[in-house]
Structures are given as structure tokens and as C-alpha cells.
Amino acid sequence: MHYWLMKSEPSTYSIDTLLAKPQKTDYWDGVRNYQARNFMREMKKKDLVFFYHSNCETPGIVGKMEIVEEATPDILAFDFNSPYYDPKSTRENPRWSRVKVKGLKKFKHELSLTSLKAQPGLHEMPLTQRGSRLSVMPVQKKEWDLILRLLEEDK
DNA sequence: GCCAACGTTGGC
DNA sequence: GCCAACGTTGGC
Numbered sequence: 001m002h003y004w005l006m007k008s009e010p011s012t013y014s015i016d017t018l019l020a021k022p023q024k025t026d027y028w029d030g031v032r033n034y035q036a037r038n039f040m041r042e043m044k045k046k047d048l049v050f051f052y053h054s055n056c057e058t059p060g061i062v063g064k065m066e067i068v069e070e071a072t073p074d075i076l077a078f079d080f081n082s083p084y085y086d087p088k089s090t091r092e093n094p095r096w097s098r099v100k101v102k103g104l105k106k107f108k109h110e111l112s113l114t115s116l117k118a119q120p121g122l123h124e125m126p127l128t129q130r131g132s133r134l135s136v137m138p139v140q141k142k143e144w145d146l147i148l149r150l151l152e153e154d155k
Numbered sequence: 156g157c158c159a160a161c162g163t164t165g166g167c
Numbered sequence: 168g169c170c171a172a173c174g175t176t177g178g179c
Contacts, residue, residue: 009177032175033162055177113178131160133176 003139004043005050005061005127006101015051015063018103029074029098030084036136040099041071049101050139050147052127053110060112061147069100107151121146 006028008014018026031037043049044067051063073094076084089095117128122143126132139147 007177035162059178130178133161135176 002042002044002047003049003141003144004039004047005052005125005137005139006065007052007054007135009055010053011056014053015103015106018051018063018065018101019106021103024103025068025100027074027098028101029076029096031074031098031136032084032086032096033135035134037097039136039138040097042138043067043070043099045070048104048144050144051103054135058110058112060110060114060116061107061151062110063106064104065101066104067099068102071097071099074098109151111147111151115150116147119146119150 018024028040031040047067049065049067050061051065053059053062073091074084074089074096076082076098077086077089077094077096078091079085084096086095113127116122116125122128125139125143126134126137
């Protein structure tokens, strides 16, 4: 069992968007960064993921998801009309991947980036490091547990 | 909205 | 293979 964190801009796709989907499940697609893609390819069913709101008034962790389907080709890359279209990705040789997630919970209070940065136990996360733009990253179990404690939520 | 930091592209 | 130019991310 592994733990992860994935970012999304709430103006485009928020935790509420996910929780409003049928079965609260959806594809996490449109990732166009190799490092992030490679992490998605490592994800296994039942892995847990924090949902992070980026590029907004208060960036931070807002919810929790689980992986319900492991990586498959991101078909948006084949769609000429999609903003995520990539002519270099073909059905014969797909370049990008997606996973399917299920929204488990929206936390009562979000845990802001400011609070996360204030925790010495989280200084090794790419998230809290200056200049890091990685949108999909692994979370150590120690970090996961600490974050849950900070959220004061039942696990 | 600004802009620093980053990742990618493509000419050479 | 280098690296300048460009486009994007994302905090502030």
C-alpha cells in the first residue's frame, strides 16, 4: 500500500467536482509531465491519495481519494479537440497515462500549504519545497499519518 | 495579475 | 549535446 498526493486547480476541477460524479469516481487525466506520469504508473489499486488544491486563494490539502483503476492510456491525448491533445501520443504508442480515482472524503477544514510548510516532518515533501511544480508525488507513510493528525480527522 | 522557477523544444 | 527561447506552473 502506497500513499500519494495529486494537485488540481479548483477553478478547473475541485474536490467537489469529483464528489459530484457518479460513484464519486473519475479519471485523473491531462497530466503532461513525465515525472508525474511515471508516479501514476506506479499506483496500485487501493493506494490512497491526498487531493490538493493549487493556484487558488488558499492552496492546501482538501480531501482524500483512493485508486480504483491502475494506469491506462490517457485518451485525451488522441483527441484533436482536447486541450490535452498531443500529436506525439498515438494509440499504437501512447505517451501519457491516467488512473481512475474515487473520492473518499472532503475534510472539514483544509490543511493549508502554509501549515504544511510549518511542519518540520514535512520538509522533505516536494510539495513544501521552493520552486517544486510536481503535480503527482509520493507521500511517505510517516508524512501521511502526520498530515492526518494535523487534520484532526478520523482515519 | 505578477513573476520566479521550472520543463520542454528546437536550432545549431 | 548545448543552451536560448519559450510556455507553464503555482505561490503570492
